[in-house]
Amino acid sequence: MSEPLFLFDLLLALAVVAIAAAALLVRDAFAMIVLFVVFGLLSALAWVRLAAPDVALAEAAIGTGLTGALLLKTLHHLRARGMAGWEPGAAAPRPVPRAVASLNAGLTLAVVAGLGVAILGSPLRVTGLEIAVAEAMPLSGVDNPVTAVLLNFRAYDTLMEVVVLLAAIIVVWQVERGADAAPAPSLGPIWQGFARLTLPAAAIVGVYLLWAGAEAPGGAFQGGAMLAAIGLMLLLTGLYRPHPDHRATARLLFVLGTVAFAAVALLVAGAGRASFEYPQGHAKTLILLIEGLVTISIAVTLTALFHGREPAALKGELRHDP
Protein backbone atom coordinates (compact mmCIF):
# COMPACT_ATOMS: atom_id res chain seq x y z
CA MET A 1 0.00 0.00 0.00
CA SER A 2 1.72 3.14 -1.16
CA GLU A 3 1.68 6.31 0.88
CA PRO A 4 -0.51 8.56 -1.35
CA LEU A 5 -3.26 5.97 -1.38
CA PHE A 6 -3.30 5.93 2.40
CA LEU A 7 -3.76 9.72 2.38
CA PHE A 8 -6.42 9.28 -0.32
CA ASP A 9 -8.37 6.87 1.91
CA LEU A 10 -8.03 9.16 4.90
CA LEU A 11 -9.18 12.24 2.97
CA LEU A 12 -12.06 10.36 1.35
CA ALA A 13 -13.29 8.98 4.68
CA LEU A 14 -13.12 12.41 6.31
CA ALA A 15 -14.94 13.94 3.35
CA VAL A 16 -17.72 11.34 3.52
CA VAL A 17 -18.31 12.15 7.20
CA ALA A 18 -18.11 15.91 6.65
CA ILE A 19 -20.53 15.83 3.73
CA ALA A 20 -22.99 13.71 5.70
CA ALA A 21 -23.01 16.34 8.44
CA ALA A 22 -23.11 19.25 5.99
CA ALA A 23 -26.02 17.74 4.05
CA LEU A 24 -28.16 17.62 7.19
CA LEU A 25 -27.10 21.03 8.49
CA VAL A 26 -26.88 23.22 5.39
CA ARG A 27 -29.70 25.77 5.33
CA ASP A 28 -30.55 25.78 1.65
CA ALA A 29 -32.66 22.74 0.73
CA PHE A 30 -31.26 22.72 -2.77
CA ALA A 31 -27.70 22.56 -1.46
CA MET A 32 -28.83 19.70 0.76
CA ILE A 33 -29.90 17.67 -2.26
CA VAL A 34 -26.74 18.35 -4.28
CA LEU A 35 -24.62 17.48 -1.22
CA PHE A 36 -26.56 14.27 -0.93
CA VAL A 37 -25.82 13.35 -4.53
CA VAL A 38 -22.13 14.07 -3.91
CA PHE A 39 -22.33 11.91 -0.81
CA GLY A 40 -23.54 9.03 -2.97
CA LEU A 41 -20.68 9.69 -5.40
CA LEU A 42 -18.05 9.58 -2.68
CA SER A 43 -19.47 6.53 -0.95
CA ALA A 44 -19.35 4.71 -4.28
CA LEU A 45 -15.65 5.67 -4.50
CA ALA A 46 -15.11 4.35 -0.97
CA TRP A 47 -16.79 1.07 -1.90
CA VAL A 48 -14.51 0.72 -4.88
CA ARG A 49 -11.56 1.18 -2.50
CA LEU A 50 -12.98 -1.53 -0.22
CA ALA A 51 -13.00 -4.03 -3.10
CA ALA A 52 -16.79 -4.03 -3.41
CA PRO A 53 -17.40 -3.04 -7.06
CA ASP A 54 -20.89 -4.60 -7.14
CA VAL A 55 -21.98 -2.36 -4.28
CA ALA A 56 -20.28 0.63 -5.88
CA LEU A 57 -22.21 0.03 -9.10
CA ALA A 58 -25.52 -0.19 -7.24
CA GLU A 59 -24.76 2.96 -5.26
CA ALA A 60 -23.58 4.80 -8.38
CA ALA A 61 -26.78 3.99 -10.26
CA ILE A 62 -29.25 4.35 -7.39
CA GLY A 63 -27.62 6.70 -4.90
CA THR A 64 -26.57 9.39 -7.33
CA GLY A 65 -29.07 9.37 -10.18
CA LEU A 66 -32.41 8.16 -8.87
CA THR A 67 -32.32 9.44 -5.29
CA GLY A 68 -31.24 12.90 -6.38
CA ALA A 69 -34.06 13.12 -8.94
CA LEU A 70 -36.63 11.88 -6.39
CA LEU A 71 -35.53 14.47 -3.84
CA LEU A 72 -35.57 17.25 -6.43
CA LYS A 73 -39.07 16.29 -7.48
CA THR A 74 -40.31 16.43 -3.90
CA LEU A 75 -38.62 19.75 -3.25
CA HIS A 76 -40.12 21.13 -6.43
CA HIS A 77 -43.55 19.91 -5.33
CA LEU A 78 -43.24 21.51 -1.89
CA ARG A 79 -41.94 24.79 -3.29
CA ALA A 80 -44.51 25.02 -6.05
CA ARG A 81 -47.23 24.79 -3.40
CA GLY A 82 -45.52 27.27 -1.11
CA MET A 83 -44.36 25.31 1.88
CA ALA A 84 -43.18 27.38 4.82
CA GLY A 85 -39.58 26.67 5.70
CA TRP A 86 -38.52 25.94 2.15
CA GLU A 87 -38.83 29.45 0.82
CA PRO A 88 -35.66 31.50 0.96
CA GLY A 89 -35.79 33.73 4.01
CA ALA A 90 -38.69 31.90 5.67
CA ALA A 91 -39.19 31.89 9.42
CA ALA A 92 -36.92 29.61 11.44
CA PRO A 93 -38.49 26.45 12.86
CA ARG A 94 -39.63 26.27 16.46
CA PRO A 95 -36.64 26.17 18.82
CA VAL A 96 -36.14 22.86 20.59
CA PRO A 97 -35.86 22.94 24.41
CA ARG A 98 -32.25 22.48 25.44
CA ALA A 99 -33.06 19.42 27.54
CA VAL A 100 -34.60 17.64 24.56
CA ALA A 101 -31.68 18.57 22.30
CA SER A 102 -29.13 17.25 24.76
CA LEU A 103 -31.19 14.11 25.32
CA ASN A 104 -31.20 13.51 21.55
CA ALA A 105 -27.46 14.04 21.32
CA GLY A 106 -26.80 11.86 24.36
CA LEU A 107 -28.98 9.06 23.04
CA THR A 108 -27.22 9.12 19.67
CA LEU A 109 -23.79 9.12 21.29
CA ALA A 110 -24.78 6.19 23.51
CA VAL A 111 -26.00 4.13 20.54
CA VAL A 112 -22.89 4.92 18.48
CA ALA A 113 -20.58 4.19 21.41
CA GLY A 114 -22.34 0.88 22.00
CA LEU A 115 -22.00 -0.02 18.34
CA GLY A 116 -18.34 1.00 18.37
CA VAL A 117 -17.65 -1.21 21.37
CA ALA A 118 -19.50 -4.09 19.74
CA ILE A 119 -17.52 -3.71 16.51
CA LEU A 120 -14.16 -3.28 18.22
CA GLY A 121 -14.94 -6.19 20.51
CA SER A 122 -15.65 -8.55 17.64
CA PRO A 123 -12.57 -10.17 16.14
CA LEU A 124 -11.46 -8.29 13.02
CA ARG A 125 -10.81 -10.04 9.72
CA VAL A 126 -11.89 -13.47 10.74
CA THR A 127 -12.92 -15.74 7.93
CA GLY A 128 -16.54 -15.19 7.07
CA LEU A 129 -18.50 -17.16 4.54
CA GLU A 130 -16.12 -16.58 1.63
CA ILE A 131 -14.66 -20.09 1.81
CA ALA A 132 -18.11 -21.69 1.90
CA VAL A 133 -19.15 -19.53 -1.05
CA ALA A 134 -15.97 -20.33 -2.98
CA GLU A 135 -16.53 -24.06 -2.46
CA ALA A 136 -20.13 -23.86 -3.66
CA MET A 137 -19.36 -21.62 -6.66
CA PRO A 138 -19.06 -24.47 -9.24
CA LEU A 139 -22.64 -25.47 -8.37
CA SER A 140 -24.07 -21.96 -8.59
CA GLY A 141 -24.11 -21.66 -12.38
CA VAL A 142 -22.48 -18.20 -12.42
CA ASP A 143 -18.93 -16.92 -11.92
CA ASN A 144 -19.58 -13.75 -9.92
CA PRO A 145 -19.79 -14.67 -6.23
CA VAL A 146 -22.09 -11.72 -5.41
CA THR A 147 -24.59 -12.75 -8.08
CA ALA A 148 -24.35 -16.35 -6.86
CA VAL A 149 -25.22 -15.22 -3.33
CA LEU A 150 -28.04 -12.93 -4.50
CA LEU A 151 -29.77 -15.33 -6.88
CA ASN A 152 -28.81 -18.75 -5.67
CA PHE A 153 -27.49 -19.16 -2.14
CA ARG A 154 -29.65 -16.49 -0.54
CA ALA A 155 -32.33 -16.10 -3.17
CA TYR A 156 -35.06 -15.72 -0.53
CA ASP A 157 -33.62 -12.34 0.47
CA THR A 158 -33.67 -11.18 -3.11
CA LEU A 159 -37.22 -12.40 -3.65
CA MET A 160 -38.31 -10.41 -0.61
CA GLU A 161 -36.45 -7.39 -1.92
CA VAL A 162 -38.44 -7.51 -5.13
CA VAL A 163 -41.57 -7.77 -2.98
CA VAL A 164 -40.49 -4.64 -1.08
CA LEU A 165 -40.27 -2.75 -4.37
CA LEU A 166 -43.77 -3.95 -5.19
CA ALA A 167 -45.01 -2.78 -1.80
CA ALA A 168 -43.41 0.63 -2.35
CA ILE A 169 -45.20 1.19 -5.64
CA ILE A 170 -48.50 0.08 -4.07
CA VAL A 171 -48.00 2.61 -1.26
CA VAL A 172 -47.13 5.39 -3.69
CA TRP A 173 -50.11 4.72 -5.94
CA GLN A 174 -52.42 4.66 -2.92
CA VAL A 175 -51.04 7.75 -1.28
CA GLU A 176 -50.31 10.15 -4.08
CA ARG A 177 -53.29 12.22 -5.17
CA GLY A 178 -53.71 15.61 -6.77
CA ALA A 179 -53.41 16.96 -10.24
CA ASP A 180 -50.94 15.80 -12.81
CA ALA A 181 -48.09 18.18 -13.40
CA ALA A 182 -48.31 20.26 -16.52
CA PRO A 183 -46.37 18.67 -19.36
CA ALA A 184 -42.87 20.01 -19.61
CA PRO A 185 -41.98 22.23 -22.54
CA SER A 186 -39.27 20.84 -24.75
CA LEU A 187 -35.69 21.28 -23.64
CA GLY A 188 -34.59 22.39 -27.07
CA PRO A 189 -32.86 20.86 -30.09
CA ILE A 190 -29.54 20.21 -28.34
CA TRP A 191 -31.23 18.08 -25.72
CA GLN A 192 -33.17 16.21 -28.40
CA GLY A 193 -29.98 15.37 -30.23
CA PHE A 194 -28.38 14.29 -26.99
CA ALA A 195 -31.37 12.12 -26.09
CA ARG A 196 -31.45 10.47 -29.49
CA LEU A 197 -27.75 9.67 -29.29
CA THR A 198 -27.27 8.85 -25.62
CA LEU A 199 -30.42 7.21 -24.32
CA PRO A 200 -30.24 4.13 -26.60
CA ALA A 201 -26.54 3.78 -25.83
CA ALA A 202 -27.29 4.05 -22.13
CA ALA A 203 -29.97 1.37 -22.49
CA ILE A 204 -27.38 -0.91 -24.05
CA VAL A 205 -25.06 -0.23 -21.11
CA GLY A 206 -27.92 -1.16 -18.75
CA VAL A 207 -28.43 -4.48 -20.53
CA TYR A 208 -24.68 -5.00 -20.53
CA LEU A 209 -24.59 -4.53 -16.74
CA LEU A 210 -27.32 -7.15 -16.39
CA TRP A 211 -25.53 -9.56 -18.70
CA ALA A 212 -22.09 -8.99 -17.16
CA GLY A 213 -23.53 -9.81 -13.73
CA ALA A 214 -23.03 -13.53 -14.34
CA GLU A 215 -19.24 -13.30 -14.31
CA ALA A 216 -18.26 -9.73 -13.38
CA PRO A 217 -19.69 -7.03 -11.11
CA GLY A 218 -23.18 -6.06 -12.21
CA GLY A 219 -26.56 -7.73 -12.22
CA ALA A 220 -30.30 -7.20 -12.09
CA PHE A 221 -30.33 -4.28 -9.68
CA GLN A 222 -27.56 -2.32 -11.32
CA GLY A 223 -28.97 -2.92 -14.79
CA GLY A 224 -32.52 -2.17 -13.64
CA ALA A 225 -31.48 1.06 -11.95
CA MET A 226 -29.64 2.14 -15.09
CA LEU A 227 -32.71 1.46 -17.24
CA ALA A 228 -34.90 3.23 -14.68
CA ALA A 229 -32.72 6.32 -14.96
CA ILE A 230 -33.40 6.32 -18.69
CA GLY A 231 -37.12 5.91 -18.07
CA LEU A 232 -36.96 8.84 -15.71
CA MET A 233 -35.34 11.07 -18.33
CA LEU A 234 -38.03 10.02 -20.82
CA LEU A 235 -40.70 10.98 -18.28
CA LEU A 236 -39.08 14.26 -17.32
CA THR A 237 -38.65 15.52 -20.81
CA GLY A 238 -42.07 14.45 -22.01
CA LEU A 239 -40.75 11.85 -24.45
CA TYR A 240 -43.01 9.38 -22.67
CA ARG A 241 -46.37 10.48 -21.24
CA PRO A 242 -48.12 8.04 -18.89
CA HIS A 243 -51.72 7.46 -19.91
CA PRO A 244 -54.53 5.85 -17.85
CA ASP A 245 -54.72 3.08 -20.45
CA HIS A 246 -51.15 2.07 -19.65
CA ARG A 247 -52.05 1.08 -16.10
CA ALA A 248 -52.86 -2.56 -16.84
CA THR A 249 -49.53 -3.07 -18.61
CA ALA A 250 -47.72 -1.27 -15.82
CA ARG A 251 -49.31 -3.51 -13.19
CA LEU A 252 -48.33 -6.57 -15.18
CA LEU A 253 -44.73 -5.37 -15.39
CA PHE A 254 -44.62 -4.51 -11.65
CA VAL A 255 -45.47 -8.07 -10.64
CA LEU A 256 -43.60 -9.80 -13.47
CA GLY A 257 -40.33 -10.15 -11.54
CA THR A 258 -41.94 -11.34 -8.32
CA VAL A 259 -44.15 -13.86 -10.10
CA ALA A 260 -41.32 -15.24 -12.23
CA PHE A 261 -39.03 -15.49 -9.22
CA ALA A 262 -41.60 -17.25 -7.06
CA ALA A 263 -42.71 -19.50 -9.93
CA VAL A 264 -39.17 -20.72 -10.55
CA ALA A 265 -38.72 -21.33 -6.83
CA LEU A 266 -41.89 -23.42 -6.70
CA LEU A 267 -41.28 -25.26 -9.96
CA VAL A 268 -37.80 -26.44 -9.04
CA ALA A 269 -39.04 -27.51 -5.62
CA GLY A 270 -40.09 -31.10 -5.91
CA ALA A 271 -38.38 -34.39 -6.44
CA GLY A 272 -36.75 -33.90 -3.06
CA ARG A 273 -35.22 -30.51 -3.85
CA ALA A 274 -35.56 -27.36 -1.78
CA SER A 275 -37.25 -24.33 -3.30
CA PHE A 276 -34.17 -22.55 -4.67
CA GLU A 277 -32.12 -25.67 -5.37
CA TYR A 278 -31.84 -25.26 -9.13
CA PRO A 279 -31.44 -28.52 -11.07
CA GLN A 280 -27.87 -29.27 -12.08
CA GLY A 281 -26.88 -27.81 -15.43
CA HIS A 282 -29.86 -25.47 -15.61
CA ALA A 283 -28.77 -23.04 -12.88
CA LYS A 284 -27.33 -20.45 -15.25
CA THR A 285 -30.35 -20.47 -17.56
CA LEU A 286 -32.77 -20.13 -14.66
CA ILE A 287 -30.73 -17.38 -13.00
CA LEU A 288 -30.51 -15.37 -16.22
CA LEU A 289 -34.24 -15.86 -16.82
CA ILE A 290 -35.09 -14.59 -13.34
CA GLU A 291 -32.60 -11.75 -13.62
CA GLY A 292 -33.94 -10.63 -16.98
CA LEU A 293 -37.55 -10.50 -15.81
CA VAL A 294 -36.62 -8.96 -12.46
CA THR A 295 -34.62 -6.27 -14.29
CA ILE A 296 -37.70 -5.31 -16.32
CA SER A 297 -39.78 -5.14 -13.14
CA ILE A 298 -37.17 -3.09 -11.31
CA ALA A 299 -36.77 -0.63 -14.16
CA VAL A 300 -40.53 -0.11 -14.57
CA THR A 301 -41.20 0.05 -10.83
CA LEU A 302 -38.47 2.58 -10.15
CA THR A 303 -39.64 4.75 -13.03
CA ALA A 304 -43.21 4.58 -11.68
CA LEU A 305 -41.95 5.40 -8.17
CA PHE A 306 -40.42 8.54 -9.61
CA HIS A 307 -43.56 9.46 -11.51
CA GLY A 308 -45.52 9.13 -8.28
CA ARG A 309 -49.25 9.14 -8.73
CA GLU A 310 -51.21 6.56 -10.61
CA PRO A 311 -51.90 7.92 -14.10
CA ALA A 312 -55.64 8.43 -13.86
CA ALA A 313 -58.06 11.31 -14.08
CA LEU A 314 -59.31 11.70 -10.51
CA LYS A 315 -62.65 13.42 -10.35
CA GLY A 316 -63.08 16.35 -8.00
CA GLU A 317 -60.98 14.93 -5.24
CA LEU A 318 -58.21 16.95 -3.62
CA ARG A 319 -57.07 18.86 -6.62
CA HIS A 320 -54.52 21.53 -5.93
CA ASP A 321 -54.33 23.78 -8.88
CA PRO A 322 -52.22 26.74 -7.86
Add this chain to the structure above:
Amino acid sequence: MISMVAMVLIGAGALFFLAGTIGLLRFPDLHCQLHALTKADGLGLTLIGLGAALLAGSVGDIARIALICAFAALSGATCGHLIARHARRGDAEGRDV
Protein backbone atom coordinates in the same frame (compact mmCIF):
# COMPACT_ATOMS: atom_id res chain seq x y z
CA MET B 1 8.32 5.13 -22.80
CA ILE B 2 4.60 4.64 -23.29
CA SER B 3 4.01 4.76 -19.56
CA MET B 4 5.96 8.06 -19.40
CA VAL B 5 3.61 9.57 -22.00
CA ALA B 6 0.62 8.20 -20.08
CA MET B 7 1.88 9.76 -16.87
CA VAL B 8 2.34 13.15 -18.53
CA LEU B 9 -1.15 13.01 -20.07
CA ILE B 10 -2.78 12.03 -16.78
CA GLY B 11 -0.92 14.73 -14.90
CA ALA B 12 -1.93 17.35 -17.47
CA GLY B 13 -5.56 16.20 -17.19
CA ALA B 14 -5.45 16.60 -13.42
CA LEU B 15 -4.12 20.14 -13.87
CA PHE B 16 -7.14 20.96 -16.03
CA PHE B 17 -9.43 19.73 -13.31
CA LEU B 18 -7.63 21.92 -10.78
CA ALA B 19 -7.93 24.90 -13.13
CA GLY B 20 -11.63 24.21 -13.60
CA THR B 21 -12.24 24.05 -9.87
CA ILE B 22 -10.35 27.28 -9.30
CA GLY B 23 -12.43 28.91 -12.02
CA LEU B 24 -15.60 27.61 -10.40
CA LEU B 25 -14.59 29.11 -7.09
CA ARG B 26 -13.05 32.38 -8.24
CA PHE B 27 -15.09 33.59 -11.22
CA PRO B 28 -17.75 36.10 -10.29
CA ASP B 29 -20.90 34.99 -12.12
CA LEU B 30 -22.62 31.90 -13.40
CA HIS B 31 -21.75 32.24 -17.06
CA CYS B 32 -18.02 32.74 -16.39
CA GLN B 33 -18.01 29.77 -14.04
CA LEU B 34 -19.76 27.67 -16.67
CA HIS B 35 -17.20 28.75 -19.24
CA ALA B 36 -14.34 27.73 -16.97
CA LEU B 37 -15.63 24.38 -15.99
CA THR B 38 -17.08 22.97 -19.20
CA LYS B 39 -13.75 23.47 -20.92
CA ALA B 40 -11.73 22.28 -17.97
CA ASP B 41 -13.58 19.06 -17.28
CA GLY B 42 -14.07 18.21 -20.95
CA LEU B 43 -10.40 18.53 -21.77
CA GLY B 44 -9.20 17.17 -18.42
CA LEU B 45 -11.21 13.99 -18.68
CA THR B 46 -10.17 13.46 -22.30
CA LEU B 47 -6.49 13.78 -21.38
CA ILE B 48 -6.85 11.39 -18.45
CA GLY B 49 -8.81 9.00 -20.67
CA LEU B 50 -6.04 9.09 -23.29
CA GLY B 51 -3.43 8.42 -20.63
CA ALA B 52 -5.44 5.57 -19.16
CA ALA B 53 -6.00 4.08 -22.63
CA LEU B 54 -2.21 3.97 -23.10
CA LEU B 55 -1.99 1.89 -19.92
CA ALA B 56 -4.81 -0.43 -20.98
CA GLY B 57 -3.96 -4.02 -21.74
CA SER B 58 -7.05 -5.16 -23.58
CA VAL B 59 -9.31 -3.92 -26.35
CA GLY B 60 -12.32 -4.18 -24.05
CA ASP B 61 -10.79 -1.76 -21.57
CA ILE B 62 -9.91 0.72 -24.33
CA ALA B 63 -13.48 0.52 -25.64
CA ARG B 64 -14.85 1.17 -22.15
CA ILE B 65 -12.59 4.19 -21.70
CA ALA B 66 -13.61 5.57 -25.09
CA LEU B 67 -17.27 5.12 -24.15
CA ILE B 68 -16.76 6.86 -20.81
CA CYS B 69 -15.08 9.84 -22.46
CA ALA B 70 -17.78 10.02 -25.15
CA PHE B 71 -20.60 9.94 -22.59
CA ALA B 72 -18.91 12.50 -20.36
CA ALA B 73 -18.19 14.85 -23.26
CA LEU B 74 -21.74 14.64 -24.62
CA SER B 75 -23.44 15.10 -21.28
CA GLY B 76 -21.01 17.84 -20.25
CA ALA B 77 -21.80 19.84 -23.37
CA THR B 78 -25.55 19.25 -23.14
CA CYS B 79 -25.72 20.07 -19.44
CA GLY B 80 -23.68 23.23 -19.94
CA HIS B 81 -26.12 24.29 -22.63
CA LEU B 82 -29.21 23.41 -20.54
CA ILE B 83 -27.92 25.26 -17.49
CA ALA B 84 -26.98 28.36 -19.46
CA ARG B 85 -30.35 28.35 -21.23
CA HIS B 86 -32.16 27.91 -17.94
CA ALA B 87 -30.15 30.64 -16.22
CA ARG B 88 -30.76 33.08 -19.07
CA ARG B 89 -34.50 32.46 -18.93
CA GLY B 90 -34.41 32.95 -15.18
CA ASP B 91 -32.62 36.29 -15.63
CA ALA B 92 -35.14 37.38 -18.22
CA GLU B 93 -38.09 36.63 -15.96
CA GLY B 94 -36.43 38.07 -12.90
CA ARG B 95 -36.93 34.86 -10.96
CA ASP B 96 -34.34 33.46 -8.63
CA VAL B 97 -35.67 29.95 -8.10
Add this chain to the structure above:
Amino acid sequence: MTPDLIYGAAGLAVFGIGLWGAIALQDRMRRLLGLKLCSVGAGFVLIVGAWREPPAAPDPVPHALVITGIVVMLSATAAALALIRRLHDLEAADDRA
Protein backbone atom coordinates in the same frame (compact mmCIF):
# COMPACT_ATOMS: atom_id res chain seq x y z
CA MET C 1 -3.82 1.44 9.29
CA THR C 2 -5.51 -0.27 6.36
CA PRO C 3 -8.47 1.06 4.37
CA ASP C 4 -10.97 -1.10 6.25
CA LEU C 5 -10.28 0.54 9.62
CA ILE C 6 -10.44 4.08 8.19
CA TYR C 7 -13.72 3.47 6.38
CA GLY C 8 -15.11 1.50 9.30
CA ALA C 9 -14.66 4.50 11.59
CA ALA C 10 -16.17 6.76 8.91
CA GLY C 11 -19.15 4.43 8.57
CA LEU C 12 -19.77 4.52 12.30
CA ALA C 13 -19.60 8.33 12.28
CA VAL C 14 -21.99 8.57 9.31
CA PHE C 15 -24.40 6.22 11.09
CA GLY C 16 -24.25 8.41 14.20
CA ILE C 17 -24.83 11.62 12.23
CA GLY C 18 -27.77 10.04 10.43
CA LEU C 19 -29.30 8.76 13.65
CA TRP C 20 -28.98 12.19 15.24
CA GLY C 21 -30.55 13.79 12.20
CA ALA C 22 -33.44 11.34 12.17
CA ILE C 23 -34.38 12.01 15.80
CA ALA C 24 -33.32 15.62 16.35
CA LEU C 25 -34.21 17.50 13.17
CA GLN C 26 -37.66 18.94 12.59
CA ASP C 27 -37.94 18.96 8.85
CA ARG C 28 -39.47 15.77 7.41
CA MET C 29 -37.19 15.53 4.40
CA ARG C 30 -34.09 15.94 6.54
CA ARG C 31 -35.25 13.23 8.92
CA LEU C 32 -35.68 10.89 6.00
CA LEU C 33 -32.19 11.76 4.76
CA GLY C 34 -30.91 11.04 8.26
CA LEU C 35 -32.34 7.53 8.02
CA LYS C 36 -30.72 7.14 4.63
CA LEU C 37 -27.36 8.16 6.09
CA CYS C 38 -27.89 5.50 8.76
CA SER C 39 -28.34 2.87 6.09
CA VAL C 40 -25.20 3.94 4.24
CA GLY C 41 -23.20 3.98 7.49
CA ALA C 42 -24.41 0.47 8.33
CA GLY C 43 -23.44 -0.57 4.79
CA PHE C 44 -19.90 0.70 5.38
CA VAL C 45 -19.57 -1.28 8.59
CA LEU C 46 -20.83 -4.45 6.86
CA ILE C 47 -18.53 -4.03 3.86
CA VAL C 48 -15.59 -3.44 6.17
CA GLY C 49 -16.41 -6.76 7.79
CA ALA C 50 -16.17 -8.34 4.33
CA TRP C 51 -12.81 -6.75 3.48
CA ARG C 52 -9.69 -8.95 3.37
CA GLU C 53 -6.03 -8.12 2.74
CA PRO C 54 -5.70 -7.55 -1.05
CA PRO C 55 -4.56 -10.91 -2.45
CA ALA C 56 -7.47 -12.65 -0.70
CA ALA C 57 -11.00 -12.39 -2.09
CA PRO C 58 -13.53 -10.43 -0.02
CA ASP C 59 -16.55 -12.14 1.53
CA PRO C 60 -19.40 -11.80 -1.00
CA VAL C 61 -22.28 -12.36 1.43
CA PRO C 62 -22.18 -8.90 3.06
CA HIS C 63 -21.81 -7.36 -0.40
CA ALA C 64 -25.07 -9.00 -1.44
CA LEU C 65 -26.73 -7.86 1.79
CA VAL C 66 -25.67 -4.26 1.23
CA ILE C 67 -26.94 -4.26 -2.36
CA THR C 68 -30.27 -5.53 -1.06
CA GLY C 69 -30.17 -2.78 1.57
CA ILE C 70 -29.56 -0.06 -1.02
CA VAL C 71 -32.55 -1.14 -3.08
CA VAL C 72 -34.81 -1.48 -0.03
CA MET C 73 -33.75 1.96 1.17
CA LEU C 74 -34.55 3.42 -2.24
CA SER C 75 -38.05 1.89 -2.11
CA ALA C 76 -38.55 3.22 1.39
CA THR C 77 -37.30 6.66 0.35
CA ALA C 78 -39.67 6.81 -2.60
CA ALA C 79 -42.64 5.77 -0.45
CA ALA C 80 -41.70 8.22 2.32
CA LEU C 81 -41.30 11.07 -0.14
CA ALA C 82 -44.77 10.33 -1.55
CA LEU C 83 -46.12 10.47 2.03
CA ILE C 84 -44.33 13.77 2.61
CA ARG C 85 -45.83 15.27 -0.53
CA ARG C 86 -49.31 14.04 0.41
CA LEU C 87 -49.02 15.27 4.02
CA HIS C 88 -47.99 18.64 2.76
CA ASP C 89 -50.91 18.80 0.35
CA LEU C 90 -53.31 17.91 3.15
CA GLU C 91 -51.83 20.56 5.44
CA ALA C 92 -52.05 23.15 2.69
CA ALA C 93 -55.72 22.20 2.17
CA ASP C 94 -56.34 22.56 5.92
CA ASP C 95 -54.73 25.98 5.96
CA ARG C 96 -56.92 27.14 3.13
CA ALA C 97 -60.14 25.84 4.73
Add this chain to the structure above:
Amino acid sequence: MNTYLGLVALVLLASLLAGLVRVIRGPAPEARLMAGQLLGTTAVAILLVLWGLTGQSAFLDVAMVFAILAAVALIAFVALSNQGAGR
Protein backbone atom coordinates in the same frame (compact mmCIF):
# COMPACT_ATOMS: atom_id res chain seq x y z
CA MET D 1 4.49 4.90 -11.34
CA ASN D 2 2.06 3.72 -8.66
CA THR D 3 3.10 6.46 -6.26
CA TYR D 4 2.62 9.00 -9.04
CA LEU D 5 -0.87 7.74 -9.90
CA GLY D 6 -1.75 7.73 -6.21
CA LEU D 7 -0.65 11.35 -5.97
CA VAL D 8 -2.74 12.29 -9.00
CA ALA D 9 -5.77 10.59 -7.44
CA LEU D 10 -5.13 12.54 -4.25
CA VAL D 11 -4.90 15.84 -6.16
CA LEU D 12 -8.14 15.07 -8.00
CA LEU D 13 -9.89 14.26 -4.73
CA ALA D 14 -8.65 17.53 -3.23
CA SER D 15 -9.97 19.39 -6.29
CA LEU D 16 -13.32 17.60 -5.89
CA LEU D 17 -13.56 18.65 -2.26
CA ALA D 18 -12.66 22.24 -3.10
CA GLY D 19 -15.57 22.25 -5.54
CA LEU D 20 -17.90 21.52 -2.62
CA VAL D 21 -17.44 25.11 -1.49
CA ARG D 22 -19.45 26.24 -4.51
CA VAL D 23 -22.16 23.66 -3.74
CA ILE D 24 -22.55 25.00 -0.22
CA ARG D 25 -22.17 28.72 -0.97
CA GLY D 26 -24.24 28.80 -4.13
CA PRO D 27 -26.07 31.12 -4.23
CA ALA D 28 -28.00 30.22 -7.40
CA PRO D 29 -29.29 26.66 -7.67
CA GLU D 30 -27.75 26.57 -11.14
CA ALA D 31 -24.31 27.20 -9.66
CA ARG D 32 -24.77 24.41 -7.12
CA LEU D 33 -25.85 21.96 -9.81
CA MET D 34 -23.01 22.98 -12.09
CA ALA D 35 -20.56 22.34 -9.31
CA GLY D 36 -22.22 18.95 -8.76
CA GLN D 37 -21.70 18.19 -12.44
CA LEU D 38 -17.99 19.02 -12.18
CA LEU D 39 -17.69 16.83 -9.07
CA GLY D 40 -19.25 13.93 -11.00
CA THR D 41 -16.74 14.29 -13.84
CA THR D 42 -13.91 14.52 -11.31
CA ALA D 43 -15.11 11.29 -9.71
CA VAL D 44 -14.99 9.64 -13.15
CA ALA D 45 -11.40 10.88 -13.54
CA ILE D 46 -10.49 9.52 -10.09
CA LEU D 47 -11.92 6.14 -11.04
CA LEU D 48 -9.89 6.12 -14.28
CA VAL D 49 -6.72 6.84 -12.30
CA LEU D 50 -7.53 4.19 -9.69
CA TRP D 51 -8.12 1.78 -12.55
CA GLY D 52 -4.63 2.61 -13.81
CA LEU D 53 -3.37 1.56 -10.37
CA THR D 54 -5.20 -1.73 -10.06
CA GLY D 55 -6.24 -2.74 -13.58
CA GLN D 56 -9.67 -4.07 -12.49
CA SER D 57 -12.18 -3.59 -15.30
CA ALA D 58 -15.00 -3.20 -12.78
CA PHE D 59 -13.70 0.31 -11.98
CA LEU D 60 -14.38 1.27 -15.58
CA ASP D 61 -17.94 -0.02 -15.33
CA VAL D 62 -18.53 2.14 -12.26
CA ALA D 63 -17.00 5.11 -14.09
CA MET D 64 -19.29 4.45 -17.04
CA VAL D 65 -22.38 4.50 -14.81
CA PHE D 66 -21.18 7.78 -13.28
CA ALA D 67 -20.55 9.31 -16.68
CA ILE D 68 -24.04 8.42 -17.88
CA LEU D 69 -25.99 9.24 -14.74
CA ALA D 70 -24.16 12.37 -13.57
CA ALA D 71 -26.54 14.33 -15.79
CA VAL D 72 -29.79 12.95 -14.34
CA ALA D 73 -30.08 15.35 -11.40
CA LEU D 74 -29.34 18.35 -13.60
CA ILE D 75 -31.83 17.30 -16.26
CA ALA D 76 -34.43 16.67 -13.55
CA PHE D 77 -33.90 20.18 -12.22
CA VAL D 78 -34.13 21.90 -15.59
CA ALA D 79 -37.16 19.88 -16.71
CA LEU D 80 -39.01 20.36 -13.41
CA SER D 81 -38.50 24.10 -13.33
CA ASN D 82 -39.62 24.31 -16.96
CA GLN D 83 -42.78 22.51 -15.84
CA GLY D 84 -43.30 25.18 -13.24
CA ALA D 85 -42.74 27.93 -15.77
CA GLY D 86 -45.13 26.33 -18.24
CA ARG D 87 -48.08 26.46 -15.85
